[in-house]
Amino acid sequence: MMKAGMKYKYKYADIIIEISSEKLDKPFQYRIPGELEDKIVPGAYVLVPFGKGGRQIKGYVVDISQEPKLAEEKIKDIDSLAVVDENNKCYDELIRLAVWMKRHYGGTLIQSLKTVLPVRASVKRRVKRVVYLNLEPGEAAGVHAGLLHKHQVARARVLAALMDEDGAEMSLITDKLHTTPAVINAMEKLGMVRVVSDEEYRSPDIGQVSGVKKTELNEEQAILAQEFKDDYDRGVRKTYLLHGVTGSGKTEVYMELIAHVIASGRQAIMLIPEIALTFQTVMRFVRRFGNRVSYMHSRLSAGERYDQWERASKGLIDIMIGPRSALFTPFSKLGIIIIDEEHEGSYKAENMPRYHTRETAIERARLTGASVVLGSATPSVDAYYRAENGEYRLWQLNDRAKGAALPSVHTVDLRQELLNGNKTMFSGTLTELMNGALKRREQIMLFINRRGYAGFVSCRACGYVFKCPHCDVSLSYHRSGKLKCHYCGYETPVTKICPKCNSKYVGGMKAGTQRIEAELKLKYPKARILRMDADTTSGKNDYERILKDFADEKADILIGTQMIVKGHDFPKVTLVGILAADMSLYALNYRAAERTFSLLTQAAGRAGRDERRGEVVIQTYSPENYAVASAARQDYNSFYRQEISYRTLMGYPPAAHLLKVLIESPEETYGNKIAGDIAELARTVKEAETVGPSEDTIAKLKDIYRFAVYIKCGDYEILTQIKDRIEQMRQEARDSRSRVQFDFDPL
Numbered sequence: 052m053m054k055a056g057m058k059y060k061y062k063y064a065d066i067i068i069e070i071s072s073e074k075l076d077k078p079f080q081y082r083i084p085g086e087l088e089d090k091i092v093p094g095a096y097v098l099v100p101f102g103k104g105g106r107q108i109k110g111y112v113v114d115i116s117q118e119p120k121l122a123e124e125k126i127k128d129i130d131s132l133a134v135v136d137e138n139n140k141c142y143d144e145l146i147r148l149a150v151w152m153k154r155h156y157g158g159t160l161i162q163s164l165k166t167v168l169p170v171r172a173s174v175k176r177r178v179k180r181v182v183y184l185n186l187e188p189g190e191a192a193g194v195h196a197g198l199l200h201k202h203q204v205a206r207a208r209v210l211a212a213l214m215d216e217d218g219a220e221m222s223l224i225t226d227k228l229h230t231t232p233a234v235i236n237a238m239e240k241l242g243m244v245r246v247v248s249d250e251e252y253r254s255p256d257i258g259q260v261s262g263v264k265k266t267e268l269n270e271e272q273a274i275l276a277q278e279f280k281d282d283y284d285r286g287v288r289k290t291y292l293l294h295g296v297t298g299s300g301k302t303e304v305y306m307e308l309i310a311h312v313i314a315s316g317r318q319a320i321m322l323i324p325e326i327a328l329t330f331q332t333v334m335r336f337v338r339r340f341g342n343r344v345s346y347m348h349s350r351l352s353a354g355e356r357y358d359q360w361e362r363a364s365k366g367l368i369d370i371m372i373g374p375r376s377a378l379f380t381p382f383s384k385l386g387i388i389i390i391d392e393e394h395e396g397s398y399k400a401e402n403m404p405r406y407h408t409r410e411t412a413i414e415r416a417r418l419t420g421a422s423v424v425l426g427s428a429t430p431s432v433d434a435y436y437r438a439e440n441g442e443y444r445l446w447q448l449n450d451r452a453k454g455a456a457l458p459s460v461h462t463v464d465l466r467q468e469l470l471n472g473n474k475t476m477f478s479g480t481l482t483e484l485m486n487g488a489l490k491r492r493e494q495i496m497l498f499i500n501r502r503g504y505a506g507f508v509s510c511r512a513c514g515y516v517f518k519c520p521h522c523d524v525s526l527s528y529h530r531s532g533k534l535k536c537h538y539c540g541y542e543t544p545v546t547k548i549c550p551k552c553n554s555k556y557v558g559g560m561k562a563g564t565q566r567i568e569a570e571l572k573l574k575y576p577k578a579r580i581l582r583m584d585a586d587t588t589s590g591k592n593d594y595e596r597i598l599k600d601f602a603d604e605k606a607d608i609l610i611g612t613q614m615i616v617k618g619h620d621f622p623k624v625t626l627v628g629i630l631a632a633d634m635s636l637y638a639l640n641y642r643a644a645e646r647t648f649s650l651l652t653q654a655a656g657r658a659g660r661d662e663r664r665g666e667v668v669i670q671t672y673s674p675e676n677y678a679v680a681s682a683a684r685q686d687y688n689s690f691y692r693q694e695i696s697y698r699t700l701m702g703y704p705p706a707a708h709l710l711k712v713l714i715e716s717p718e719e720t721y722g723n724k725i726a727g728d729i730a731e732l733a734r735t736v737k738e739a740e741t742v743g744p745s746e747d748t749i750a751k752l753k754d755i756y757r758f759a760v761y762i763k764c765g766d767y768e769i770l771t772q773i774k775d776r777i778e779q780m781r782q783e784a785r786d787s788r789s790r791v792q793f794d795f796d797p798l
């Protein structure tokens with residue numbers, strides 16, 4: 052492979068002189084003087100002459116090359132390396148992180164820089180409004196009961212939230228409690244609440260603190276917290292994986308660790324999947340840490356986001372809570388990064404660079420001397436594997452902090468239902484439980500696992516699924532009448548008869564949310580039904596509106612795809628039905644079982660959040676499948692054991708690494724040829740195993756043809772070298788008819 056021997060001297064450097072501006076895209080080229088040759092690398096901080104007068108300014112190197120972009124005489128020399136000082140320390144660190152991301156995930160440095168740097172945007176200042184309870188404590192409970200009696204549930208919800216808080220920001224309430232400013236204004240007119248405006252930073256957070264409320268940690272929690280503190284005080288930094296069932300008190304542990312880090316004068320980043328970032332979560336942190344907490348979400352405007360980053364870099368806050376992009380908060384003395392719900396797919400970026408938040412967080416922590424804490428009730432197989440190998444420290448919390456019961460789970464074998472003559476989508480058990488819940492006016496969530504139902508074919512009598520003999524993934528149905536493997540291109544004609552049981556119930560899984568809704572309406576003509584799927588959430592606010600209506604108890608049953616599974620607490624929901632637990636099992640990828648296990652475990656967790664113990668029905672064609680069976684028992688360890696032996700056997704991550712190269716072109720033959728060239732290049736590397744090219748899972752998207760090459764290797768470094776060579780080949784070819792993207796260890 053390319054090793055040091057091939058190294059040649061670069062002559063020119065592209066330099067950005069103003070970070071945090073749109074000018075990121077327009078670097079200036081400078082010549083690298085001989086004495087600096089070895090020191091000028093992407094990310095280097097340098098002094099250069101700028102403008103007519105040759106004024107000396109500082110800039111960052113973003114690229115190096117052999118070719119001048121201008122006439123030689125117009126290119127100036129770099130003066131020298133610049134010294135990193137307090138003012139740019141955190142930007143320096145973020146730029147180093149961007150360089151690492153480019154190397155680790157591919158793409159251009161500009162793409163990485165845009166991901167990590169705050170881009171200045173000027174937007175008008177927003178007026179912050181804080182909502183306070185305007186009732187005496189004794190009075191509030193009565194008013195709350197009155198609202199409930201009048202079925203004014205939205206108002207009741209706001210009131211209940213404010214009874215626990217000393218004021219909360221308006222947008223936090225409307226965002227996270229699924230309500231509207233109109234509701235709050237009406238409550239203000241009635242004298243229930245007071246709204247106070249405040250010209251200030253455009254902070255989306257902020258309630259007031261009523262004094263530090265701190266929960267005494269129980270013994271299990273305290274031992275972990277103490278271990279962390281001892282490590283931290285001795286200067287030991289590592290990655291910890293906190294595996295704790297839902298409600299085991301992980302968040303309490305996070306807060307204790309954060310408090311310790313802040314007391315030492317450092318700062319904290321708390322990452323939460325956007326969908327799980329609830330009002331309750333933010334307020335828990337505000338209650339404990341007051342105004343030094345801020346939070347981010349994807350609906351912030353560019354200006355709001357920039358202000359948040361300014362506040363962080365100026366040291367006005369100590370804790371940033373937010374989704375994956377909050378990882379790049381420009382704190383200058385970061386001490387801890389926490390990633391809650393670490394297993395969530397949303398921690399993987401969808402655009403280039405397709406970074407993994409966990410790995411990137413660990414790299415940022417390494418650069419800055421911080422610790423990382425990962426937490427989950429269903430840790431990703433990747434993280435657990437690393438913890439088992441000693442790369443991370445494994446922590447366990449085995450009991451619910453408040454001793455609440457986990458829901459009771461019924462597994463229904465759909466093959467048996469068919470044998471009994473039930474051809475509907477609702478098993479006898481589910482029907483019985485739905486009847487009861489509707490009679491008691493409790494709410495029901497029906498969840499259909501649609502991901503990966505992209506045409507896999509199975510036998511409804513015995514559950515047999517058509518799979519690729521080479522790859523152990525399900526084959527999918529093509530209009531051509533053939534079954535195809537998207538990993539290796541294997542294909543075979545569709546049969547009408549099941550090869551296992553000879554029945555004729557072979558077909559694609561097509562049960563969509565619409566069909567469920569139609570069947571349900573026939574079954575329960577009086578029930579009020581809401582449906583949440585891609586069709587009903589195409590508008591901007593549809594998603595919020597449906598959740599709000601369900602929270603307002605405007606419906607008895609919510610049907611949805613995986614969108615409805617996470618984050619939201621609906622206390623009236625006592626029954627969760629998972630209609631076809633199998634579907635994600637046969638998704639076209641090696642993480643199918645992991646996804647299924649965590650979706651089922653989490654869906655089950657939606658039931659019975661209140662006093663009433665929840666019931667969960669898992670309907671499945673494969674009750675014996677280990678992902679389904681261990682989810683029904685809520686048994687992570689048994690799932691993990693089986694999954695990791697499968698991954699090891701197949702050479703899939705985390706046992707090995709996988710690089711997916713996606714090739715896109717508007718011309719089918721051309722795209723295929725380029726994909727072939729890439730596969731050929733990859734095949735010259737003997738340490739790696741190259742599969743393909745084949746059509747991508749989505750073979751054509753918006754008239755662009757897509758091809759994939761998969762490269763497997765135990766050594767990540769070799770994969771990045773292959774990526775570098777592909778990028779080099781692409782650069783030399785100057786090909787504008789196709790586009791190439793890299794995805795390391797794809798999800």
Ligand code: ADP
Pocket residue numbers: 266267268269272295296297298299300301302303304452453
């Ligand atoms: P997780 O983050 O693991 O889901 P939480 O930290 O949210 O768990 O805790 C679940 C519930 O238990 C919360 O209401 C929390 O206040 C409570 N709790 C957690 N730890 C303790 C403790 N040591 N003593 C009392 N209550 C606790």
Ligand code: ZN
Pocket residue numbers: 510511512513514515549550551552553554
């Ligand atoms: Zn069969």
Ligand code: ZN
Pocket residue numbers: 519520521522523536537538539540541
């Ligand atoms: Zn195959």
